[in-house]
Amino acid sequence: MSLELSKASWKLAFSDGGQRVRTTAVPGGEIGAVLKMVASAKAKFKLAENVPTLSCYEAGRDGFWIHRALTAAGIGNVVVDAASIEVDRRQRRAKTDRIDAQKLVQQLVRHDERGDRLRVVRVPTPEDEDARRPGRELERLKKERTGHTTRVIALLALHGISGVKVRRGFGKLVRAMRGPSGEPLPAQLTAELAREAERLEVVRTQIRELETARVGALTKPTKAARMATSLMLLRAVGVNSATVLAYEFFSWREFKNGKQVGASAGMTGVPYDSGGTEREQGISKAGNRRVRALAIELAWGWLRYQPGAHLSHWYMERFGRGSSRARRVGIVALARKLLVALWRYVDQGIVPDGARMKTET
Numbered sequence: 001m002s003l004e005l006s007k008a009s010w011k012l013a014f015s016d017g018g019q020r021v022r023t024t025a026v027p028g029g030e031i032g033a034v035l036k037m038v039a040s041a042k043a044k045f046k047l048a049e050n051v052p053t054l055s056c057y058e059a060g061r062d063g064f065w066i067h068r069a070l071t072a073a074g075i076g077n078v079v080v081d082a083a084s085i086e087v088d089r090r091q092r093r094a095k096t097d098r099i100d101a102q103k104l105v106q107q108l109v110r111h112d113e114r115g116d117r118l119r120v121v122r123v124p125t126p127e128d129e130d131a132r133r134p135g136r137e138l139e140r141l142k143k144e145r146t147g148h149t150t151r152v153i154a155l156l157a158l159h160g161i162s163g164v165k166v167r168r169g170f171g172k173l174v175r176a177m178r179g180p181s182g183e184p185l186p187a188q189l190t191a192e193l194a195r196e197a198e199r200l201e202v203v204r205t206q207i208r209e210l211e212t213a214r215v216g217a218l219t220k221p222t223k224a225a226r227m228a229t230s231l232m233l234l235r236a237v238g239v240n241s242a243t244v245l246a247y248e249f250f251s252w253r254e255f256k257n258g259k260q261v262g263a264s265a266g267m268t269g270v271p272y273d274s275g276g277t278e279r280e281q282g283i284s285k286a287g288n289r290r291v292r293a294l295a296i297e298l299a300w301g302w303l304r305y306q307p308g309a310h311l312s313h314w315y316m317e318r319f320g321r322g323s324s325r326a327r328r329v330g331i332v333a334l335a336r337k338l339l340v341a342l343w344r345y346v347d348q349g350i351v352p353d354g355a356r357m358k359t360e361t
Contacts, residue, residue, distance in 0.1 A: 013101035084119035171197030224251035236305035310353035
C-alpha cells in the first residue's frame with residue numbers, strides 16, 4: 001500500500017505484486033478508514049487476512065505520527081525520501097494524487113522484491129523527536145529577533161536616525177526620540193516602533209528562557225545530554241553547537257561509518273561523468289540542513305581555536321594559500337572531515353588528532 005497524503009483526503013493504492021493496482025480514497029487523518037481499506041483490498045485480491053502488509057508514504061508535513069499509527073496496527077511501514085521517487089522527466093507530465101499513489105506502490109513492490117533503490121527515512125522515537133523541538137524553536141526565535149531589530153533600524157533610517165542600539169528597554173525611549181533637526185517623530189511611526197519593540201522584548205524573553213532550559217537539560221542522564229557535554233569539552237565547540245549536533249544528529253542515529261555521517265548531512269560530492277564531460281557538481285545537500293550549516297560555521301571556528309589540530313594543518317596546507325573561493329570550497333571539505341571526527345569522538349571516544357580540550361592551558 002502507498003499513501004498519497006493531503007489535508008482533505010488520502011489517496012491509497014494497493015498491489016499484490018502483480019500488474020493490477022487498486023486505488024481508493026479516505027478522509028485525511030482517518031487511520032481507522034485506512035485499516036478498513038486494507039482489509040477490503042486483501043479480500044479483493046483474494047488474500048488471507050493474516051497476509052503481511054507493507055506500506056509507505058512520502059516524508060513531509062505530516063511527520064511520523066502516521067508511521068507510528070500504522071506500525072502499531074501491525075502494518076510494516078517505511079517513510080520515503082521524496083527525492084528518491086521516480087518521476088517522468090517530460091516538461092509537462094500528468095500529475096494527480098491517483099497517478100502518484102500508483103507509481104509509488106509500484107516502486108515499493110520493486111523495492112521489497114528486487115531491492116530497487118528507494119531511500120527510506122530513519123524515524124526517531126517520540127522522545128528523540130520531542131527533544132529536538134527546543135533547538136528548532138530557538139533557531140526560529142533568533143530569526144524573529146533579527147527581523148524585528150532590522151525593522152526598527154529601517155524605520156528609523158527613513159527619518160534620518162542612525163546608530164541607535166536596539167537594546168533592552170528600547171520601547172521606553174521611543175516617545176522621547178527626536179529627528180535630526182530635533183523634531184518629534186510622527187505619531188504613527190512612534191506607535192509602530194513601540195509595537196515592534198514590544199514584540200522584540202517578548203522574543204528576547206523567550207530566547208532567554210529556552211537558553212536557560214537548554215543548559216538545565218544537559219544535566220539529565222540522557223544519551224544526547226552526555227554527548228553534548230562531551231562535545232563542549234573541546235575548544236571551538238560551544239553550547240549551541242554541542243546541543244544541535246547531539247540532539248539533531250548524533251544521539252538518535254546509528255551511523256556505521258564516516259561516509260554515512262557525511263551523507264546524512266548532505267556533504268558528499270556529486271560528480272558528473274558522462275561521455276567526454278567530467279566535472280564536480282558540488283555537495284548533494286540531501287541531508288540535515290541545520291547540521292550542515294552548523295558544521296561549516298564550526299569549521300571556521302575550529303581553524304581559529306584549534307590551530308594545532310591535524311585537520312587545521314590539513315586545511316592550511318591544501319587551501320590556506322589559495323584564493324578566497326578556494327578557501328570557501330575547502331571549508332566545506334574541512335566541515336565534513338570535522339563532522340566525522342566529532343562523531344568518532346562521541347561514539348568511540350577518539351579525540352580528534354591534535355585537538356585541545358578547554359581544561360588544557
